[in-house]
Amino acid sequence: MEGILYIVATPIGNLADFSPRGQQVLAEVGLIVAEDTRHSRNLLNHYGIKTTMRSMHEHNEEHQVGALVEKLRQGVSIAQVSDAGTPLINDPGFRLASAAREAAIRVTTIPGPSAPIAALSLSGLSVSRFTFEGFLPAKQGAREQLLESLATEVRTMIFFESPRRVMAALGSMERCFGGSRRVAVARELTKLHETVHTAPLVELMGWMDEDPNRQRGEFVLVVEGASGVVEDHAEAYRLVQLLAKELPPRKAAAVAAQFSGAKKNQLYRSLME
Numbered sequence: 001m002e003g004i005l006y007i008v009a010t011p012i013g014n015l016a017d018f019s020p021r022g023q024q025v026l027a028e029v030g031l032i033v034a035e036d037t038r039h040s041r042n043l044l045n046h047y048g049i050k051t052t053m054r055s056m057h058e059h060n061e062e063h064q065v066g067a068l069v070e071k072l073r074q075g076v077s078i079a080q081v082s083d084a085g086t087p088l089i090n091d092p093g094f095r096l097a098s099a100a101r102e103a104a105i106r107v108t109t110i111p112g113p114s115a116p117i118a119a120l121s122l123s124g125l126s127v128s129r130f131t132f133e134g135f136l137p138a139k140q141g142a143r144e145q146l147l148e149s150l151a152t153e154v155r156t157m158i159f160f161e162s163p164r165r166v167m168a169a170l171g172s173m174e175r176c177f178g179g180s181r182r183v184a185v186a187r188e189l190t191k192l193h194e195t196v197h198t199a200p201l202v203e204l205m206g207w208m209d210e211d212p213n214r215q216r217g218e219f220v221l222v223v224e225g226a227s228g229v230v231e232d233h234a235e236a237y238r239l240v241q242l243l244a245k246e247l248p249p250r251k252a253a254a255v256a257a258q259f260s261g262a263k264k265n266q267l268y269r270s271l272m273e
Contacts, residue, residue, distance in 0.1 A: 003077035009086040009112030013190035030076035086114045119220035123184035130156040147176035157223040174201040184222040236260035240267045
């Protein structure tokens with residue numbers, strides 16, 4: 001019989017969140033594939049799990065896949081874990097899961113913690129429709145270009161961010177989305193110093209600055225969708241349409257932004273669309 005590839009979610013902070021089924025699978029499979037074996041070894045040691053591990057990360061994933069699929073064909077079941085949370089979500093591992101499916105090998109999940117979903121559920125923002133965007137670009141120009149493209153996104157948006165760049169990311173969001181856009185900063189989820197604070201960006205920046213400790217830890221940013229913003233500037237969108245009949249699009253957007261307070265780039269993009 002062929003082996004099974006298990007996608008196993010692990011705790012994002014509190015080790016007590018690891019499910020009994022997840023523990024059992026890691027103890028019984030023939031091999032555990034981990035992003036960082038040193039990090040995952042702490043979890044295994046906590047639960048007394050002795051299963052052999054192999055490292056698979058973004059730099060070697062492509063070369064590992066063939067050998068791992070062959071092991072599955074030979075009957076060795078494999079568990080795939082990430083450093084924390086649900087594997088494959090903004091982490092290596094997609095190639096292995098995809099190759100296993102292409103080889104008609106069974107792939108199944110042991111569900112559990114997920115930082116994006118945990119932050120969304122705590123944010124106080126709309127959870128009916130949302131999009132996960134991963135990490136923002138490190139450089140300001142690329143970051144703000146991406147955020148500008150998302151300025152009219154109506155779904156709630158979820159981002160990961162590092163403590164080194166969280167303030168820069170929030171500043172870029174304020175410039176691209178406007179100070180009235182609500183954002184939830186979720187840090188150290190499920191850990192001792194878990195904090196979730198939701199406020200308009202113009203207030204949130206000040207709150208973050210009040211205490212340097214608020215800028216430490218692992219961050220998830222949950223951003224309100226643009227539906228309210230679009231409604232607030234409905235007159236601006238009508239104005240830019242009228243001006244565009246007499247002026248070039250960029251000039252029309254600039255004039256409409258000056259009179260309405262709406263974002264020039266948003267108005268220009270609405271004309272192009």
